[in-house]
Amino acid sequence: MEFTPRQLLSILNQLPDAGRYWVGYSGGLDSHVLLHAMAALRAALAPREMLAIHVDHGLSPHARTWAGHCQAVCRELGMPCEVVAVDARPQNGEGPEAAARRARYAAISDAMKPAWRPMPRSAPDGTRGHYWPLHDSHCTDTRRRTDCPGSRMRATPM
Secondary structure, rough: OOOOHHHHHHOOOOOOOOEEEEOOOOOOOOHHHHHHHHOOOOOOOOEEEEEEEEOOOOOOOOOHHHHHHHHHHHHHHHHHHHEEEEOOOOOOOOHHHHHHHHHHHHHHHHHHOOOOOOOOOOOOOOOOOOOOOOOOOOOEEEOOOOOOOOOOOOOOOO
């Protein structure tokens, strides 16, 4: 299935109005496509602010290089990018993925205060209608308006 900025705009127009959109940018293919789609929608979404956030989990020896890559791509697109380093070491029997997710959600929540807006993920076909916190499809289902387990982030409009 093809994904276009126009499809993304259609999804965004169905959500409560937002003054700011945060794009979780891991640097992977899905978030790269989403970031470029949001940049293409800049005029259509004006005067809303758009920002990218990259979480450096510190789990790879290449983490700093990857963060630099994300900042460079954002700079090319004229999109402000915040890089947040986290301590993703497991606590209390957590697995590494759960620890990274916990640290990521906490960092995003802190960065987005005092207010945040969920951002739709890249699948426009309705089969994966999820809100965003940082490019994780397990959070906040748009059809049910549920929240991210274990996160301080909530899917309520401002």
